Amino acid sequence: VTHPTPKPPRRRDPKSTRERLVRSALDLFTSKGYHETTTPQIAARAGVAEGTIYRHFASKDLLLNELYRAGVRRLLKPVVESKGGTRDRLEAIAADWRELALRDASLARMVFDGRFTQLLDERSRTAWAELGAALESMVASGKSAGEVRAGGAGAWADFWVAVVRHVVLKVADGRWKPDDPAVRLMLDGVWRAMSAAPDALQTPANL
Amino acid sequence: VTHPTPKPPRRRDPKSTRERLVRSALDLFTSKGYHETTTPQIAARAGVAEGTIYRHFASKDLLLNELYRAGVRRLLKPVVESKGGTRDRLEAIAADWRELALRDASLARMVFDGRFTQLLDERSRTAWAELGAALESMVASGKSAGEVRAGGAGAWADFWVAVVRHVVLKVADGRWKPDDPAVRLMLDGVWRAMSAAPDALQTPANL
Amino acid sequence: VTHPTPKPPRRRDPKSTRERLVRSALDLFTSKGYHETTTPQIAARAGVAEGTIYRHFASKDLLLNELYRAGVRRLLKPVVESKGGTRDRLEAIAADWRELALRDASLARMVFDGRFTQLLDERSRTAWAELGAALESMVASGKSAGEVRAGGAGAWADFWVAVVRHVVLKVADGRWKPDDPAVRLMLDGVWRAMSAAPDALQTPANL
Amino acid sequence: VTHPTPKPPRRRDPKSTRERLVRSALDLFTSKGYHETTTPQIAARAGVAEGTIYRHFASKDLLLNELYRAGVRRLLKPVVESKGGTRDRLEAIAADWRELALRDASLARMVFDGRFTQLLDERSRTAWAELGAALESMVASGKSAGEVRAGGAGAWADFWVAVVRHVVLKVADGRWKPDDPAVRLMLDGVWRAMSAAPDALQTPANL
DNA sequence: TATGAATGAGTTTTCATTCAT
DNA sequence: TATGAATGAAAACTCATTCAT
Numbered sequence: 001v002t003h004p005t006p007k008p009p010r011r012r013d014p015k016s017t018r019e020r021l022v023r024s025a026l027d028l029f030t031s032k033g034y035h036e037t038t039t040p041q042i043a044a045r046a047g048v049a050e051g052t053i054y055r056h057f058a059s060k061d062l063l064l065n066e067l068y069r070a071g072v073r074r075l076l077k078p079v080v081e082s083k084g085g086t087r088d089r090l091e092a093i094a095a096d097w098r099e100l101a102l103r104d105a106s107l108a109r110m111v112f113d114g115r116f117t118q119l120l121d122e123r124s125r126t127a128w129a130e131l132g133a134a135l136e137s138m139v140a141s142g143k144s145a146g147e148v149r150a151g152g153a154g155a156w157a158d159f160w161v162a163v164v165r166h167v168v169l170k171v172a173d174g175r176w177k178p179d180d181p182a183v184r185l186m187l188d189g190v191w192r193a194m195s196a197a198p199d200a201l202q203t204p205a206n207l
Numbered sequence: 208v209t210h211p212t213p214k215p216p217r218r219r220d221p222k223s224t225r226e227r228l229v230r231s232a233l234d235l236f237t238s239k240g241y242h243e244t245t246t247p248q249i250a251a252r253a254g255v256a257e258g259t260i261y262r263h264f265a266s267k268d269l270l271l272n273e274l275y276r277a278g279v280r281r282l283l284k285p286v287v288e289s290k291g292g293t294r295d296r297l298e299a300i301a302a303d304w305r306e307l308a309l310r311d312a313s314l315a316r317m318v319f320d321g322r323f324t325q326l327l328d329e330r331s332r333t334a335w336a337e338l339g340a341a342l343e344s345m346v347a348s349g350k351s352a353g354e355v356r357a358g359g360a361g362a363w364a365d366f367w368v369a370v371v372r373h374v375v376l377k378v379a380d381g382r383w384k385p386d387d388p389a390v391r392l393m394l395d396g397v398w399r400a401m402s403a404a405p406d407a408l409q410t411p412a413n414l
Numbered sequence: 415v416t417h418p419t420p421k422p423p424r425r426r427d428p429k430s431t432r433e434r435l436v437r438s439a440l441d442l443f444t445s446k447g448y449h450e451t452t453t454p455q456i457a458a459r460a461g462v463a464e465g466t467i468y469r470h471f472a473s474k475d476l477l478l479n480e481l482y483r484a485g486v487r488r489l490l491k492p493v494v495e496s497k498g499g500t501r502d503r504l505e506a507i508a509a510d511w512r513e514l515a516l517r518d519a520s521l522a523r524m525v526f527d528g529r530f531t532q533l534l535d536e537r538s539r540t541a542w543a544e545l546g547a548a549l550e551s552m553v554a555s556g557k558s559a560g561e562v563r564a565g566g567a568g569a570w571a572d573f574w575v576a577v578v579r580h581v582v583l584k585v586a587d588g589r590w591k592p593d594d595p596a597v598r599l600m601l602d603g604v605w606r607a608m609s610a611a612p613d614a615l616q617t618p619a620n621l
Numbered sequence: 622v623t624h625p626t627p628k629p630p631r632r633r634d635p636k637s638t639r640e641r642l643v644r645s646a647l648d649l650f651t652s653k654g655y656h657e658t659t660t661p662q663i664a665a666r667a668g669v670a671e672g673t674i675y676r677h678f679a680s681k682d683l684l685l686n687e688l689y690r691a692g693v694r695r696l697l698k699p700v701v702e703s704k705g706g707t708r709d710r711l712e713a714i715a716a717d718w719r720e721l722a723l724r725d726a727s728l729a730r731m732v733f734d735g736r737f738t739q740l741l742d743e744r745s746r747t748a749w750a751e752l753g754a755a756l757e758s759m760v761a762s763g764k765s766a767g768e769v770r771a772g773g774a775g776a777w778a779d780f781w782v783a784v785v786r787h788v789v790l791k792v793a794d795g796r797w798k799p800d801d802p803a804v805r806l807m808l809d810g811v812w813r814a815m816s817a818a819p820d821a822l823q824t825p826a827n828l
Numbered sequence: 829t830a831t832g833a834a835t836g837a838g839t840t841t842t843c844a845t846t847c848a849t
Numbered sequence: 850t851a852t853g854a855a856t857g858a859a860a861a862c863t864c865a866t867t868c869a870t
Contacts, residue, residue, distance in 0.1 A: 003844040003845070003857095004844095004857080004858060004859085005845065006843095006845050006846060007857070008846045008856075009847070009848085009853090009854055009855030009856055010854095011847085011848055011849080011854075011855080012854080014854060017855085032325075035242040036325070038838085038839070039841080040839090049855065049856045049857055050840090050857065051842075051843080051855075052854080052855055052856075052857095053841095054840095054841065054842075054843095055853095059841080060839095060841090114320070115325070117322075118240050118243075151388070151389075151392040152388070155388075155389035155393065156392070158393075159373075159396055162370055162373035162393075163366065163369055163370065166366075181362075182358075182362035185358040185362050185363070186366050189366055189397075190396075190400065193396030193397065193399045194396065224829085245864060245865080246866080247864080250832095255830075256830060256832055257831080257832060258830070258866085258867075259829080259830055259831070261866070261867080262830070266865075416865095417863095418838085418865095418866090420834085420836060420837080420865075420867060421834085421835050421867080422867045422869085423832090423833055423866095424834070425869055425870080426833080428832090431833080446739075447739050453860080453861060453862080454860090454861095465834075465835060466833080466834055466836095468861090468864095469832095469833065469834070474861065474862090527735065528734070529739070532653075532654050565802070565803075566803055566806070569802075569806050573784065573806070573807050573810055576783055576784055577780065577784065579783070580783035595772070599776050599777070602814075603780055603814030603815065604814065607809075607810030638850085659843060659844080660845080661843080664853095670852045670853055671845090671852080671853060671854095672845085672846075672847080672851070672852055675844090676850060681845090682844095830870100831870080832867105832869105832870100833869105835864100835865100836863105836864100839861100839863075839864105840861095841859105841860080842860075843858105843859100844856100845855105845856085846853105847852100847853100847854105848852100
């Protein structure tokens with residue numbers, strides 16, 4: 001265990017160092033993949049030394065999980081904040097998520113890509129489950145209000161997420177604009193499928 | 208330098224060796240992940256020596272790609288063979304895929320999991336694109352026949368795949384039976400969304 | 415995780431590879447210390463590649479423990495095999511250990527140096543404890559036979575080991591010959607201390 | 622580049638800081654080992670920042686050596702101060718060391734453990750050699766006075782130290798009380814071995 | 829065709845030390 | 850004197866791939 005005289009540290013705002021690492025890792029993980037990204041690459045892109053990663057994150061694995069949970073927390077925001085009828089709320093959430101996918105494609109991919117699922121720890125899985133539960137309870141109250149068709153609220157929530165996930169990833173990849181006709185087609189399609197109204201064609205209130 | 212007597216090769220049907228390697232790798236890749244699976248593990252589960260893998264596949268990477276393309280080929284079968292109206296064909300394909308997910312969960316996951324996308328080579332990506340194109344052209348002819356609602360045929364095909372993918376993965380994970388109410392809910396939901404008919408509730412002919 | 419084409423393996427008798435690693439690690443650990451010895455050094459001295467270590471030992475730590483236990487097993491031999499009165503047996507053991515220290519200084523140091531104690535796992539500690547127990551039971555029977563003075567058999571065994579340890583390390587370091595007068599002085603000294611006989615000066619039967 | 626306001630140094634008696642570092646390092650080195658102890662751990666236990674260590678000690682290595690030499694100096698005290706016949710002096714020294722082992726187990730271990738030998742610099746080795754020389758000259762004068770049996774004075778000193786080392790480490794580990802029967806057994810044993818008197822059973826004057 | 833010991837570049841992680849504040 | 854974020858060389862360990870048998 002030899003320790004040569006180390007180069008003196010470049011001083012920097014410590015908050016910024018962490019943020020740079022987060023951004024660097026998020027971009028690399030979501031573009032190249034977790035295993036394809038090495039810690040030297042993360043450090044280089046953040047403009048810090050490799051060892052600096054470990055002053056902020058206990059391991060590469062925990063770094064991934066922190067990124068993931070931050071993503072889930074971000075997705076939860078519009079779910080909690082949205083108000084009104086079920087369709088309005090779902091539209092608001094989808095709009096928020098699409099905008100997120102546009103502004104921060106990496107964050108959107110981190111949560112929706114499914115490539116990371118297996119690498120997640122217990123806390124991260126719980127965080128994702130809580131997001132799912134929030135959506136399910138929203139759909140459940142929509143059912144009570146007679147807005148959503150019969151069937152398990154969980155299944156309808158799943159259904160909605162499966163489609164919106166597809167939309168978000170397309171937007172994050174830059175292959176669809178947030179207002180692409182295909183986006184509208186899909187969101188209207190999901191609602192038509194879920195809606196209790198025989199004719200669900202009318203535009204939602206907040207569009 | 209002394210040379211230990213090398214173990215003689217265990218005699219086996221050579222075709223069977225390859226198949227065992229395929230099965231072993233498929234199961235391991237889809238359960239643990241590509242990077243989490245080592246070549247010694249693949250060999251051990253197949254009951255062969257490590258070096259034997261390289262008699263049958265040029266590299267671990269190419270092994271993955273062969274598995275993937277075999278999966279895509281398998282998925283293409285019911286698309287090519289199905290006959291009748293668009294809804295009937297979609298139902299037949301979904302039924303076939305669900306059954307596949309039940310019988311060979313690994314194969315279903317290999318194609319749908321999305322975890323492997325990044326590791327695929329050109330040929331594999333093309334194979335997947337061809338499956339998408341076949342589905343799209345099917346939906347396109349459905350549109351010409353007035354069965355499918357206005358909108359891009361590609362978008363409707365995407366929509367359908369996004370939902371069926373969800374169903375197939377649930378079945379492959381054993382969390383849903385192929386005839387689970389949630390499965391019916393989702394498949395009916397997709398059709399209700401796509402169908403040109405104002406009331407798309409009638410049961411498809413082949414159910 | 416990139417894997418460049420590896421150099422082809424040099425074929426060697428596998429038994430010899432392990433033995434070379436054992437010898438290399440034993441010599442390095444006991445001369446430089448465990449932490450001061452790196453895995454590249456062990457491999458280089460054994461004339462193999464670094465990764466080869468890990469085909470034979472799960473970790474550097476386990477390698478150390480295997481060396482240690484092999485040493486303890488070696489020490490136990492004369493304890494089990496020696497016959498006769500207590501003094502004769504102790505002399506035979508000390509003679510065997512001194513000869514071992516001369517022929518295989520590294521092995522002797524591995525067990526007696528005390529530098530490794532803290533790095534040992536449960537099994538290794540048990541192995542050492544068993545050696546101690548064997549010596550203690552030998553002294554205990556010497557006490558029953560009236561050969562050894564009153565006092566705890568464990569304490570007398572400890573006493574004997576403390577002194578013989580010193581002798582063995584001196585011999586292993588090449589600072590004392592096995593028949594150095596200082597060696598005789600110490601061994602006679604221990605016996606004089608332990609012996610129940612008022613005058614314990616007589617030479618033991620087997621010298 | 623922004624600079625966060627640096628925490629002002631906690632005001633403390635500067636002497637106390639050094640002492641706290643010494644105590645912290647001594648305890649950690651002797652309980653966990655040198656390599657197993659990190660500089661952040663030493664600093665944390667001393668209640669100071671990592672960098673502060675280097676205001677007081679040039680390196681971790683030099684810190685160890687200072688601790689060691691302080692220990693040797695402490696051991697030398699009773700050797701220098703003891704008066705009377707050889708046996709009385711040896712008893713006094715052993716008593717002092719046992720008491721030290723009880724009050725400051727870490728210091729006792731630092732000198733006797735043997736785990737640190739290899740990490741010592743020239744000055745430290747010299748310091749230890751001087752302690753040995755002092756003991757040897759004491760035994761030599763005992764020989765001249767006819768109190769100690771024939772044989773090299775160095776060898777008898779070695780013999781005595783080998784046994785007392787064992788006792789001191791047992792006491793430091795809390796496994797033996799300073800007045801444990803085993804302690805008495807060993808110390809009487811050493812003297813019986815070394816003593817020129819045919820019957821060395823009489824209690825020493827100072828007990 | 830089958831074997832499996834050997835390879836070594838590459839990976840993650842550690843930690844004594846520095847210096848702007 | 851004290852701080853503590855940053856450094857980066859070096860450590861242990863991994864594993865896809867080769868080839869003499």
